[in-house]
Amino acid sequence: MLQSPRKLIKQLVVALTVSGSLGVVPAQAADQELLNSSYDIARELFASYNELFAEHWQQETGKTVEINQSHGGSSKQAQAIIQGLRADVVTYNQVTDVDILHERGNLIPADWRERLPNASSPYYSTMAFLVREGNPKNIQNWDDLVRDDVSSVLPNPKTSGNGRYTYLAALGYAQKTFGDDQEAIDNYLREFLGNVAVFDTGGRGATTTFVERGIGDVLLTFESEVNNIAAQYDGEYQVVVPKVSFLAEFPVTWIDRSVERNETADLAKAYLEYLYSEDAQRLIAGFNYRVHNDAVKAEFADRFPELELLPIEAITGDWKTAMSEHFGSGGKLDQLQRR
Amino acid sequence: MSELSGGRWSPFQRNPGKRVLPGFALSMGVSLLFISLILLLPVTGLIVQTAGMSWEQYWGVITDERVVASYKVTLWAAAIASLFNGIAGLLLAWVLVRYEFPGKRLIDALIDLPFALPTAVAGITLAALFAQNGWYGQLLTELGIKVAFTPLGIVVAMSFTSLPFVVRTVQPVLEDLPVEDEEAAVSMGASDLTVFRRILFPSLWPALMTGIALSFTRSLGEFGAVIFIAGNMPYVSEITSLMIFIRLQEFDYGAASAIASVVLIASLVLLLAINLWQARYLRRLHGR
Helix, strand or coil: CCCCHHHHHHHHHHHHCCCCCEECCCCCCCCEEEEEEEEHHHHHHHHHHHHHHHHHHHHHHCCCEEEEEEEECHHHHHHHHHCCCCCCEEECCCHHHHHHHHHCCCCCCCCHHHCCHHHHCCEEECEEEEEECCCCCCCCCHHHHHCCCCCEEEECCCCCHHHHHHHHHHHHHHHHHHCCCHHHHHHHHHHHHHCEEEEECCHHHHHHHHHCCCCCCEEEEEHHHHHHHHHHCCCCEEEECCCEEECEECCEEECHHHHHHHCCHHHHHHHHHHHHCHHHHHHHHHCCCEECCHHHHHHCHHHCCCCEEECHHHHCCCHHHHHHHHHCCCCHHHHHHCC | CHHHHCCCCCCCCCCHHHCCCCCHHHHHHHHHHHHHHHHHHHHHHHHHHHHCCCHHHHHHHHCCHHHHHHHHHHHHHHHHHHHHHHHHHHHHHHHHHHCCCCCHHHHHHHCCHHHHCCHHHHHHHHHHHHCCCCHHHHHHHHCCCCCCCCHHHHHHHHHHHHHHHHHHHHHHHHHHCCHHHHHHHHHCCCCHHHHHHHHHHHHHHHHHHHHHHHHHHHHHHCCHHHHCCCCCCCCCCCCHHHHHHHHHHCCCHHHHHHHHHHHHHHHHHHHHHHHHHHHHHHHHHCCC
16 A cells, blocks of 8 residues: 655654654644643554544534644653643553643642543553463463563553553562461562563563564563454464453543643543443444444444453552552562562 | 063063063963853853752752762763773874875874764764664673673763763874884884883873873763763662762752762862973973
């Protein structure tokens, strides 16, 4: 398929700004503009969704809309907003990165999770494994990841929401397996972290390390990402979804302070609400995210195996404790990685 | 003119009519403004960020076990990288100054590539080349050497991004050295090694040291290129810049600035030391 020069340049720019600065599409004469600040592996999803939404918006209001995307590690993205980037909406992969917008910048109200259905999470996913074709090391569940002959690749939990989810999923598994035996849980996690070959700073980096550089026996990342890679490299990789994993919610909200200044309140709300429509949910499920819409769920049932999904409440109580006890300086993660 | 050559000339003296070049006040003013805006203001920002911490907190942050491990990794890697650059850079400068060959202009231009290339691109490219399935990586793996995702990868990335410093500081000095000195030495029967040791090296040494020091300080702060090839294993291949990055991810600006201040102070002390040493060396060299 031939690509137009503009599309090619756009892809080049996107490729060059891997670490995730603004991937802004050249401005066209649209009636309205919207800036969506998102995590780095959602680029393709939102590129498709933006088209769908723009069409819907034009039908509803007769106006054209230009949606700019900004992708990067979601903590970094949140930081940019606190430091003044006037994004209209955020579509992140971790609740804490949205919470910080309230705590640090007071840009959104504290009860932002109640403004949209399903705790402002239009879709969700979980952590899954990607192994090389034929599963040569026979990796089936979390306990295989601490075997001596297995090396894994995951993003750094210190710098990536994706990595934090993986850590919490492993912790959840250990808690279910070892019950109250704190020492056994710690040992499991220590060995789990000890088997990591490379800690990339973001999810896409980890994918590159595993797929392009050929490092490690298993890649741990979102189920959606894992499925996308397996589909893209047909026959080279295989997806393993463990029996127990973490419920990874993908919170979205509009930034009150920005939409007020940019005069985009209606547009921003509509943009996020439309994520819950059946058409959008079908599109999102197509990108291998789990969705809430029952009709779509039934359609895609074969893609998403049944498993036990542990919410954050079942593991550490809430995100605040997870962040302070596990991921902060001197927290559990630091202690486990100490040598 | 007598005032200029007298050595007691002050830039703030009155009577500007005696100055040979016009425009001193304006250009000095603009320079000072730029230095303030571009250099001093960010540094002040750093100090302000750290000022919110008590000494105990500051000390606790900068002596954290994992951070200290990162200093060691960074220092070692930067030291090896800059020494390597000292040798390779000297050789490159020598070849470019003393020999004529086709494509010389092209190579001369290529030297600056690491400066022009975004460091993240350099890092990704190097990681791709040195990974065990990459072009170099495949060969090196056969020899049992692992580069990508090890501390050695950090050295490679640092050498790459700071090589031009050595070449570009040594090159002009080498160009100014008269060939006649070497010819005279050779005609009196000196060996190549003696010529290099007695004639060339004493004159090149200050420039070479400056180049190596610049290369070293640049390596201390390198982030983009290193992060993609290092593997970032705690206590093994984590660099100090990554520790700063991690603190920023935790929205802990104070701690990030505290660690940054350590890098800043280390670089400043080193640059100052090199400048003092160079001034002394030059005085001795010229017998003043």
